[in-house]
Amino acid sequence: MERANGRQQQKAAPATSTPDRAKRAPRTRASAPKAEDRPGIWTAYGKVLRRFRKRAGFTQELLAYRVGYSLEQTASIEQGRRPAKAAFTVAAERELDAGGVLEDLQEEVDFAKLPAFFRDFGLIELDAVSRFDYDPLLVPGLLQTPEYARALFEANIPALDPDTIEDRVDARISRQKLLTKTPMVDFSFVIGEAALRNVLGSRQVMRAQQEHLLAMGELRNVSIQVMPMTVGFHPGLNGPIVTVETCDHQHFAYFESQGIGHVVSVPAEVSMFALRYGKLRSQALNEKESAAFIRQLAGER
Structure with missing residues (x-):
């Protein structure tokens, strides 16, 4: 844990004459980036x-x-x-x-701190006026709790060293400032039922994650919908989708798989992603039904 635990005990501060390089603990190769x-x-x-x-x-x-x-x-x-x-x-x-x-x-x-493959899209989303996100298997990063995110990174293959895990968690949580920034960004999230049922970390982690989703869904600029597993065919079966409109009204799409991200900027292709996302929203539970569904899941754990 990076922060010191608890309050500092009342004691004299270290002498200002201590050399800068004194008492430094060596870093391990695993945790020190080249x-x-x-x-x-x-x-x-x-x-x-x-x-x-x-x-x-x-x-x-x-x-x-x-x-x-x-x-x-x-x-x-x-x-x-x-x-x-x-x-x-x-x-x-x-x-x-x-x-x-x-x-x-x-x-x-x-x-x-963001993974290299995500940085191009990370710059785009900083200028977003709207951001629509569908994920069938995971809670979207902007809605993850630190514990949920940490459970994901700790399970990464190949394994990440502890410092990298903390950097990735910190970067993911820092991005969540987008949800409450001014001027407000319009967010829509469609989350697959499987993402809400799959226990990552522990049942306590998942309950806290589900309660966090309910809290985020109360924000005026955030819409959260659940895609039930019983809906049958829908255009999200091919994988996750993100679409973004920037402040200068440019449109982009983004998807990633197996740690590789793709930014889509060709208008016809972006339009296809937007059409698919619109269909996803129409097939998912509405916001009220989704909140009730998430609340029920949280109560089961």
Whole structure:
């Protein structure tokens, strides 16, 4: 767990004379990305952090103490070996009086945590005015709880190292700011019944996930519908579909399978995806029926 557990005990802060490089725990090969694989924004963030830290007269050890992170974690962020999380940035802004500079960089840091195959579409969805999503087997990423997302990444084949898992979870949860951003984006989600019944992680994880779906469905700009397994043929049997309209009224579609993503921009093909999605919405349970269905499932667990 990256954040220190509980409140810091009342004790004297570490001496500011402690050298920056002292007491650093070595990183394992499994959790340290190769230098050539590290996104440039991680290094840039670290350099800016170092400048503000030195301006404030802090050693790495003192900064780590003040923000509630370990010295090794703080050093890794400053050296660009690991990305900062939003909680670290908020604390560092407060302690170093960074004037919002680190917060401005955080969005780019989060974006660089996304899998490479998703980044092209990730840029597109940042400009969305509408985003329609159908997934037959999984709860869509924008609606996942951290525990559900972690269960997915922990089951990845080939296995991901713990740091990568945490980065992927953090990136997925950070993207969910799209649901409540201003101006509002119009979201529609059609979720296959199988995604709601398949137990990922544990029954407790699934119950929390279903309750989260009910809460998200209360947002004015979010529509959630369930596609029953008894509906027979529908145009989503070929796999997941996402369609997006951007603020300049460009239209895109996106689908992925086995860790490979495809952005579709040819108008005729995007129109085909939109037509299929419209049919999916007409065949799924309506919003009220879907909420009742999810509520019933949550009560069964």
